[in-house]
Amino acid sequence: MEGEKPAVICNVEAEAALIGGMMMDNDQIERVAGIVKVEDFSDPLLGRVFKTICYLRNTGEAANPVTLQDYFADEKTVEYRSPTDGKLQTFHLIQFLISLCAPVLMLNVVSMAEQVRMLATMRRAAERADEMIHSLRSLSYDDDMTVEQVVSSAAASLLSEIEHISAVKVQRASTIMGKVRERQNRTLNSGAAGLECRHLPELTDLLGPLEPEQMTILAGRPGMGKSLVAQSIAWGVARNGHPTMFISEELGEEALGMRLAADITHAMGEPVAFRDIIRGSLTHNDLLTIDAAAEKVDGLPLYMVAPKNRSIDEMEARIAQTNAALRRKGQKLALVIVDYLQLLKVAGKSRMDPR
Numbered sequence: 641m642e643g644e645k646p647a648v649i650c651n652v653e654a655e656a657a658l659i660g661g662m663m664m665d666n667d668q669i670e671r672v673a674g675i676v677k678v679e680d681f682s683d684p685l686l687g688r689v690f691k692t693i694c695y696l697r698n699t700g701e702a703a704n705p706v707t708l709q710d711y712f713a714d715e716k717t718v719e720y721r722s723p724t725d726g727k728l729q730t731f732h733l734i735q736f737l738i739s740l741c742a743p744v745l746m747l748n749v750v751s752m753a754e755q756v757r758m759l760a761t762m763r764r765a766a767e768r769a770d771e772m773i774h775s776l777r778s779l780s781y782d783d784d785m786t787v788e789q790v791v792s793s794a795a796a797s798l799l800s801e802i803e804h805i806s807a808v809k810v811q812r813a814s815t816i817m818g819k820v821r822e823r824q825n826r827t828l829n830s831g832a833a834g835l836e837c838r839h840l841p842e843l844t845d846l847l848g849p850l851e852p853e854q855m856t857i858l859a860g861r862p863g864m865g866k867s868l869v870a871q872s873i874a875w876g877v878a879r880n881g882h883p884t885m886f887i888s889e890e891l892g893e894e895a896l897g898m899r900l901a902a903d904i905t906h907a908m909g910e911p912v913a914f915r916d917i918i919r920g921s922l923t924h925n926d927l928l929t930i931d932a933a934a935e936k937v938d939g940l941p942l943y944m945v946a947p948k949n950r951s952i953d954e955m956e957a958r959i960a961q962t963n964a965a966l967r968r969k970g971q972k973l974a975l976v977i978v979d980y981l982q983l984l985k986v987a988g989k990s991r992m993d994p995r
Contacts (some may be wrong), residue, residue, distance in 0.1 A: 646822065647904070648682060648763065649759055649762045649763040649766055650682035650683075650760075650763060650790060651755065651756070652682060652683050652686070652758055653787040653858060654755050654756055655682065655683055655686045655756055655760075655895040655974050656683075656686060657679050657740075657752055658672065658690075658749065658753055658756055659674075659686055659689050659690060659693070659740050659750045659885055660740040660741045661749040661752065662690075662693050662703065663693065663703055663705065663708075663737070663740065663741050664701060664741055665705050666697060666703050667751065668749040668750070669693060669694060669697040669703065669749055671749070672750070672753045673694050673697075673751070675750070675757055675792045676690070676752060676753050676756050676757045676760070678690060678691045680756055680757050680760035681756070681985065682759075682760070682763065683980070685718060689737070689740075692708055692712075693708070695711075696708070696711075697708065701857055705734055705737035705740075705741065706734075706737045708737055709733050709734050709848070710736065712849050716732065716735055716876045717730050717731060717732055717733065718730070718731055718733055718736050719731075721836050734822075736838045744883070751807075765816075772791065773844055776791075778853055788954070789879075789951070792951070792954040792956075792957040793959070798952065799932065806969050818846070819853075823914050827942065834848070834849030834850050834851045834852060835849055835850040835852070835877045835880070835974060836849045836850075836877070836880065837850075837872065837876030837877050837880075838875045838876060838879070838880065839872055839873075839875065839876030839907055840869070840872055840873065840876060841881060849872075850877070850975065858870055861946060864982070866979070867888070867891065867899075867980075868899060868903070870886070870901055870977050870979050871886060871896070871900060871903065871977075871979075872903055873977065874886040874942060874944075874975070875903070875904065875937065875940065875942055877975050878940040878941050878942035878972065879940060880943065881976035882901060882941070882974070882975060883941035883943070883966055883971055883972065883973050883974055883975075884941065884943070884975045884976075884977070885943045885944075885945065885957075885959060885962055885973055885975070885976045885977070886942070886943070886945070886956070886977045886979070887945045887946075887947065887955060887976065887978045888944070888945070888946045888979045889978070889979060889980060890979055890980060891943075891946060892946050893946045893980070895934065896944060896946055898914065898917045898918060899914070900937070900944075901917060901930045901933060901934075902914040904916055904936065904937060905929050905930060905933050908929070908932070908936070910930055910932075912926045912930060941966075943959055943962055955978070959973065959976055
């Protein structure tokens with residue numbers, strides 16, 4: 641209802657049970673610490689207890705109600721809102737810590753930690769959305785930020801929160817070496833180790849396929865053809881059925897179209913000279929060849945954007961929008977090419993990001 645305070649996305653019972661489980665079985669502390677962080681706890685007191693438990697473990701000490709109370713010496717009593725009835729109650733510190741252990745019998749601590757982390761991510765995402773709504777409502781005509789910039793900044797913030805869902809795991813060296821076998825199996829199943837541009841076989845033979853989840857930088861002096869090569873890679877990868885996005889911060893749509901037309905007609909065996917395209921001296925047959933090339937490209941999963949002078953946040957938002965549309969078809973972007981990184985702007989400070 642209007643005027644009511646929205647419910648906080650959290651499960652204080654799960655947070656309390658997680659703390660109790662860590663005290664009951666200290667061997668679970670490292671596993672939990674790899675999943676959740678102090679700021680993931682909605683209850684500040686439980687967050688402080690979690691931080692102290694991790695500290696004790698790192699120093700080689702046992703973490704239990706008796707050892708923990710020494711680190712809260714200034715607090716003989718604590719106020720804690722019961723997750724069952726919501727009432728604020730006063731406990732002696734040792735009594736409070738013991739009470740956290742009492743209900744813990746057979747608890748899957750890792751699953752509980754994952755739930756706490758997931759709820760924390762949802763909570764922060766909701767906060768980012770509220771900030772966006774507030775910024776849009778307070779936006780004025782003389783404001784330096786546009787509506788698009790506010791929404792793009794919010795989208796980037798939401799994406800950064802979602803990325804934290806996957807915890808980084810420390811692996812044994814033998815496990816990492818096992819990735820070689822996984823790669824070989826993946827190569828045998830897919831027929832390729834990565835993304836190949838068969839349009840430029842010499843380049844693929846020289847450098848190998850583009851590796852998934854890696855950033856590849858193409859460098860060279862001005863005027864050496866970096867943009868043209870990058871564009872050829874983009875449509876060559878898309879030609880193999882891999883959804884590809886090409887973001888040009890340097891060229892506009894017309895310049896992109898001219899280069900693409902020359903490149904694809906050449907690949908078709910009916911080359912239309914770029915100099916004729918740029919001079920506007922195309923023959924009727926040239927135009928028909930370019931039309932045929934456009935039809936050929938129309939069926940490829942190739943998405944081109946020429947935003948010019950946009951920020952990194954806006955670029956990330958555009959990528960996320962394209963990926964969301966592809967996911968509805970059961971696909972996702974396999975390759976994103978940015979031409980070129982130096983031209984991207986870092987969004988300035990705003991009400992949504994005071995850092």
